[in-house]
Amino acid sequence: MIEAITGSLIKEKILLYLILNPLSYPSEISRNFKFNLNAVQKQLEKLESGRVVCSRLKGRVRLYEIDPRYPFKNELEALLRKVYSFMDQETKDEYYIKRTRPRKPGKPL
């Protein structure tokens, strides 16, 4: 929806995903959207060098989030939330809503 602004569809989806799911990792994002992992990592690198996102290691996994110190964070979030509001529920459920409540190991889905 805002690809013309972000310059890349992957970047648009990554940003929206991170607004809704802070502390996500690259392979999770690539699997979710069926994007190439390298392409996702490259976009995350670009966003990080622009201070839009930041990352930290947890164990061996690098987790990304929108940098809370990014000076345009509120404006960016408002734009992305508007994009999200235009999506149909099916797309939201399939790509952006992640189960975050606990689930016992071994329990069927």
Added chain:
Amino acid sequence: MKIEDCKNIKEYAQVVSQHLHDRNIDNILTGGACVSIYTNEKYRSNDLDFLIVGDVQIKKIRSALKELGFEEKGRIFLHRKFEISVDLVSPPLTVGEEHITKVNEIKEKNTLLKLLTPTDCVKDRLAAYFHWDDQQSLNQALLVCEDSEVDINDVKEWSQREGMMKKFKIFEDEFTLLTFTF
């Protein structure tokens, strides 16, 4: 002063900054190196985070840093001989939502080093403490307060605008303990 003669992070910063200025690349030092400078290296950083002012082609910066012995490794420039790195920070110069318009200038040994003021350096560290509970950043902010002149009221007002008064209070309490004299 040559890079080979540098003894501490401040001197490295001065040499790199002046070298860039000589090539019309205006720059401002930010991040942990400012903490090192304001605390006389009680906190040690080997990273020089420079924000480049204005539109400068990366090619020009790359070539200037190469002349000083830096090699580009991913997004960072590492020195071939010394344990020092340069990272280029994207503009604008901000702490949280606040746009920084005034910087400090250290003019020494025929060099000009522009850097965050001690007060903005404290805000910069506190931003990491506010958002990620990073205790190291809180300690660094306190170290700067101990060794440099910091406008605590300004930090307080900024914290209020950032909606972080609860955490500012913790910082303020520790700062009070620090300045309490028997």
